[in-house]
Amino acid sequence: MRKVELIYLHALLAKTHDYLAVRHDLPERFDEYETDEIGPYQIQRPKDEHESATRLLAERLADEVADDEQEIEFQEA
Numbered sequence: 001m002r003k004v005e006l007i008y009l010h011a012l013l014a015k016t017h018d019y020l021a022v023r024h025d026l027p028e029r030f031d032e033y034e035t036d037e038i039g040p041y042q043i044q045r046p047k048d049e050h051e052s053a054t055r056l057l058a059e060r061l062a063d064e065v066a067d068d069e070q071e072i073e074f075q076e077a
Contacts, residue, residue: 003047010054011040
């Protein structure tokens with residue numbers, strides 16, 4: 001993946017993170033990403049730093065969505 005594409009993906013995931021933050025409090029699992037100094041708009045940073053930040057954010061978002069789905073299943077049962 002090119003750096004430009006990676007930064008675009010990082011920006012999309014960051015917007016998703018912002019949306020979830022508005023919907024409800026995000027757990028501590030996002031602290032590592034939030035304290036990291038690599039944001040999607042810091043294009044001067046190396047590609048590998050963006051890749052690490054994007055991967056971390058994607059994993060945390062997937063975990064959060066999976067937790068929400070499990071809560072919904074428990075409420076429906």
